[in-house]
Amino acid sequence: MTVVPCAIALGSNLGDSRKTLQQALTALHQNRYIDVIAQSSLYKTVAIGPPQPDILNACALLETSLSAQDLLTQLLVIEQHFGRVRRERWGPRTLDLDLLFYGQSIITEPALQVPHPRLRERAFVLIPLAEIAPHWRDPVSGQSIRSLRQAVDPTGVQPLGPIGGFT
Numbered sequence: 821m822t823v824v825p826c827a828i829a830l831g832s833n834l835g836d837s838r839k840t841l842q843q844a845l846t847a848l849h850q851n852r853y854i855d856v857i858a859q860s861s862l863y864k865t866v867a868i869g870p871p872q873p874d875i876l877n878a879c880a881l882l883e884t885s886l887s888a889q890d891l892l893t894q895l896l897v898i899e900q901h902f903g904r905v906r907r908e909r910w911g912p913r914t915l916d917l918d919l920l921f922y923g924q925s926i927i928t929e930p931a932l933q934v935p936h937p938r939l940r941e942r943a944f945v946l947i948p949l950a951e952i953a954p955h956w957r958d959p960v961s962g963q964s965i966r967s968l969r970q971a972v973d974p975t976g977v978q979p980l981g982p983i984g985g986f987t
């Protein structure tokens with residue numbers, strides 16, 4: 821059985837966001853095909869996009885025996901479980917789970933792009949991810965997460981400490 825290391829981003833700005841992120845990590849942990857290897861601190865971040873409340877963001881490293889498509893399906897199932905309703909693009913959400921990396925794969929399908937196409941410009945992704953995977957190499961740019969993180973403006977990304985709830 822092949823096990824693939826992956827990275828995901830978590831975000832929430834509706835409801836009890838800290839609890840939602842904790843419960844999302846617990847749901848991933850409970851999936852028999854997914855191991856949660858590491859989780860970043862929690863960050864309060866200024867929302868990029870339409871005006872809306874600040875967002876709680878974090879990242880996690882996983883190992884999975886699922887295909888990238890099946891892992892995305894599991895992420896979408898967990899989002900739905902937390903009542904995510906899609907309205908405007910980049911609007912407020914109870915839970916957003918993005919697949920950032922699936923090993924060193926490059927996937928460009930309509931429903932799945934990996935590495936996540938916007939991760940290189942996102943301080944709210946790169947700062948938490950650099951905590952847990954500084955040496956991970958982005959297969960598209962060839963750069964490490966640490967060097968991508970050093971290139972973004974950290975303004976508006978404030979650490980809040982451990983996510984808590986899940987160990």
Ligand SMILES: Nc1ncnc2c1ncn2[C@@H]1O[C@H](COP(=O)(O)OP(=O)(O)OP(=O)(O)O)[C@@H](O)[C@H]1O
Nearest residue numbers: 906910916917918919920931932933934935936938
């Ligand atoms: N790497 C990926 N991770 C998560 N969803 C992806 C990915 N690539 C493509 N998608 C597709 O995008 C859809 C999710 O769009 P969504 O509305 O959550 O975007 P968003 O997270 O608000 O914005 P952004 O994609 O800029 O982070 C999913 O239904 C999925 O099919």
Ligand SMILES: Nc1nc2c(c(=O)[nH]1)N=C(CO)CN2
Nearest residue numbers: 831865866867868875910944
């Ligand atoms: N701060 C912040 N801004 C965003 C976020 C997010 O998770 N955090 N997600 C977006 C679309 O996924 C768009 N804008």
